[in-house]
Amino acid sequence: MTKLLEIESLQTHFFTSAGVVRAVDGISYDVDEGETIAIVGESGCGKSVSALSVLRLVADPPGRVVGGSIRFKGRDLLQLSEEEIRDVRGKDIAMVFQEPMTSLNPVLTIGRQLTETLQQHLHMSREQADARAIELLGLVGIAEPARRLKQYPHHFSGGMRQRVMIAMALCCNPKLIIADEPTTALDVTIQAQILELMKDLTRRFGVALIVITHNLGIVARYADRVNVMYAGKIIESGTAQHIYHDPQHPYTLALLRSVPRMDRPRQARLDPVQGQPPDLTRLDGGCAFRPRCGFAVSRCASLPPLDGVGAGHLAACWETETVAGSLQRAS
Amino acid sequence: MYQYTLKRMLLMIPTLLGAGILVFILMRLIPGDICVLRMAGGSGYVDPKAIANCHAELGLDRSPVMQFLDFIWGFARFDFGNSMWTGRPIVEEISLRFELSLQIAIMATLTAILLAIPLGTISAVKQNTWIDYLVRGFSIAGIAMPSFWLGILIILGLLITTKSVFGTPWMPPIKYVPIWVDPLYNLSMTIFPALATGYRYSAVATRMTRSALLEVLREDYVRTARAKGLVQQVIIRRHALKNALLPVVTIIGIEFAFLMGGLVVTEQVFNLNGLGKLFVASVSNHDYAMTQALVMLVVAIFIFTNFVVDIVYAWLDPRIRYK
Numbered sequence: 116m117t118k119l120l121e122i123e124s125l126q127t128h129f130f131t132s133a134g135v136v137r138a139v140d141g142i143s144y145d146v147d148e149g150e151t152i153a154i155v156g157e158s159g160c161g162k163s164v165s166a167l168s169v170l171r172l173v174a175d176p177p178g179r180v181v182g183g184s185i186r187f188k189g190r191d192l193l194q195l196s197e198e199e200i201r202d203v204r205g206k207d208i209a210m211v212f213q214e215p216m217t218s219l220n221p222v223l224t225i226g227r228q229l230t231e232t233l234q235q236h237l238h239m240s241r242e243q244a245d246a247r248a249i250e251l252l253g254l255v256g257i258a259e260p261a262r263r264l265k266q267y268p269h270h271f272s273g274g275m276r277q278r279v280m281i282a283m284a285l286c287c288n289p290k291l292i293i294a295d296e297p298t299t300a301l302d303v304t305i306q307a308q309i310l311e312l313m314k315d316l317t318r319r320f321g322v323a324l325i326v327i328t329h330n331l332g333i334v335a336r337y338a339d340r341v342n343v344m345y346a347g348k349i350i351e352s353g354t355a356q357h358i359y360h361d362p363q364h365p366y367t368l369a370l371l372r373s374v375p376r377m378d379r380p381r382q383a384r385l386d387p388v389q390g391q392p393p394d395l396t397r398l399d400g401g402c403a404f405r406p407r408c409g410f411a412v413s414r415c416a417s418l419p420p421l422d423g424v425g426a427g428h429l430a431a432c433w434e435t436e437t438v439a440g441s442l443q444r445a446s
Numbered sequence: 447m448y449q450y451t452l453k454r455m456l457l458m459i460p461t462l463l464g465a466g467i468l469v470f471i472l473m474r475l476i477p478g479d480i481c482v483l484r485m486a487g488g489s490g491y492v493d494p495k496a497i498a499n500c501h502a503e504l505g506l507d508r509s510p511v512m513q514f515l516d517f518i519w520g521f522a523r524f525d526f527g528n529s530m531w532t533g534r535p536i537v538e539e540i541s542l543r544f545e546l547s548l549q550i551a552i553m554a555t556l557t558a559i560l561l562a563i564p565l566g567t568i569s570a571v572k573q574n575t576w577i578d579y580l581v582r583g584f585s586i587a588g589i590a591m592p593s594f595w596l597g598i599l600i601i602l603g604l605l606i607t608t609k610s611v612f613g614t615p616w617m618p619p620i621k622y623v624p625i626w627v628d629p630l631y632n633l634s635m636t637i638f639p640a641l642a643t644g645y646r647y648s649a650v651a652t653r654m655t656r657s658a659l660l661e662v663l664r665e666d667y668v669r670t671a672r673a674k675g676l677v678q679q680v681i682i683r684r685h686a687l688k689n690a691l692l693p694v695v696t697i698i699g700i701e702f703a704f705l706m707g708g709l710v711v712t713e714q715v716f717n718l719n720g721l722g723k724l725f726v727a728s729v730s731n732h733d734y735a736m737t738q739a740l741v742m743l744v745v746a747i748f749i750f751t752n753f754v755v756d757i758v759y760a761w762l763d764p765r766i767r768y769k
Contacts, residue, residue: 170673172669172672172673174664201675201676201677202675203675204672204673204674204675205673205674205675205676206675209673209674210670210673212666212669212670212673214666217665217666217667218666218667218669218670219667219670220667220670220671220685220689221667221689221763221764221765222688222689222762222763222764222765223684223685223688224764227684231674231676231680231684232674232675232676235674235675235676235677235680236675267764267765269764269765280670283670283674
């Protein structure tokens with residue numbers, strides 16, 4: 116079976132006056148049809164940029180994809196003409212953004228913003244597009260869709276706007292939706308609703324989903340597979356089960372320890388990841404997590420490859436055995 | 447909306463009253479006397495009795511309070527009286543020139559809009575390319591060049607080119623004919639001053655369009671529009687421009703109102719008999735009645751233009767609703 120999306124050695128760099136920021140530095144992963152993939156990492160690790168790179172939406176200048184390939188159903192998106200990639204955007208691959216408050220245009224009606232995609236990609240008439248937009252709004256759980264269609268974004272709450280964004284993403288029956296921190300800006304109660312909605316709809320229509328998040332709770336519940344990113348690289352990749360119960364990379368371990376867990380006895384205090392994320396303009400040849408890592412040894416000065424540590428489980432660390440061992444001792 | 451309009455109309459009254467008080471006092475603070483000016487051209491001896499007669503005739507012998515009340519009462523009835531200088535009805539004097547000034551203001555505004563919005567847009571979309579530099583240079587030149595100087599250049603250019611092409615030099619006509627009477631004749635007179643002032647006026651609006659658009663193009667909803675696969679033109683036209691135009695509309699409105707009474711020098715250069723010229727003449731002649739009427743007119747135009755700008759705001763941005 117061919118993969119839906121194959122990303123290989125993707126490199127996206129930003130050329131700034133302070134130097135070259137290697138925001139995405141050689142990441143590779145696949146997405147199967149209908150699969151849900153999570154990309155996890157702290158702010159500034161390159162997860163959003165890697166997602167924007169797929170649709171070539173990174174602002175140029177200063178950013179540019181400088182290497183690698185992104186094959187969608189066998190076609191390299193990086194080689195397409197501007198016109199061809201436009202046909203992919205919104206039609207085959209759709210995006211849901213982080214900030215529903217600012218991601219919708221304040222001066223256009225919800226209806227206009229929904230129908231313009233339909234008219235652009237599916238060449239629907241105004242009436243057909245309106246009918247489809249009403250159907251979509253109903254689908255994402257907006258009451259009285261026909262009336263809501265004529266309203267503007269400021270008439271909607273944050274959660275409702277994110278529902279509209281999801282309706283917009285679904286409108287042309289895409290094969291893949293990339294959701295860039297879709298719930299970060301929402302209330303906790305709304306977050307669960309939105310995630311359930313996305314999960315339900317993507318299952319129902321067989322849409323693959325890439326969720327970018329720094330929320331490990333989302334990962335555990337919704338993702339089939341997880342890629343953990345640090346400093347522009349994927350440092351661990353596996354099923355949610357692997358990542359949660361058998362982390363092999365010290366960074367993954369540190370992330371898990373920094374999250375409060377209901378299923379564990381209440382600790383006196385959380386264990387944050389020590390130190391700051393590295394300056395992406397000044398990475399040396401070694402493991403980027405080395406300065407913050409409790410397991411670091413002299414070998415870490417050379418870059419560890421992303422190697423298999425089990426079936427479908429990869430980690431980029433020289434000391435995976437020590438990490439796994441420490442976990443067993445702790446539990 | 448209806449209520450809002452009514453409220454705005456009522457608010458005009460105190461504004462106009464304030465402007466009336468201001469111009470009434472200021473005019474009387476300027477040293478000089480219209481009667482002396484009228485009889486002796488500002489020099490030489492005039493019989494005090496004749497001056498007293500003249501004052502009585504113009505009503506200037508009454509107390510200032512009475513004069514003021516008379517002015518406001520007349521204004522309230524749209525009766526502006528006669529010019530103190532020419533003796534002709536003020537309404538007649540103004541309407542003679544109002545048409546010309548209004549036409550030039552509208553044409554200059556159109557020129558400015560037609561230049562500023564496309565140029566500003568191109569300049570923002572092609573930021574930091576030679577097109578952007580060219581447009582920015584063009585608009586800087588517009589701000590730097592006084593429009594009267596540009597006017598002189600235009601006239602000289604016309605004279606020289608027509609002379610070399612047709613043998614005899616041609617100049618724009620001087621006598622105003624309304625556009626509906628003889629459109630070609632009218633336009634041949636008004637187009638050049640409108641272009642000269644419109645260019646200058648477009649310069650500020652171009653730069654405003656450019657910077658506002660650059661800001662909007664970085665907004666999240668523009669990224670959303672791109673992620674939807676929309677064509678660049680649709681993104682600019684539908685998503686970005688409508689958001690970027692608010693500040694542009696503001697300055698276009700202010701400039702339009704300014705053009706109605708402030709084109710003094712350009713009118714001089716093109717020898718146009720507009721409101722600006724009348725303004726200067728009535729101030730230097732101490733024609734109180736005329737100056738007061740003109741100031742009130744310009745204030746009313748300013749208020750009206752602001753009102754129109756507010757309406758355009760609400761049309762551009764649905765979040766703005768007036769109650």
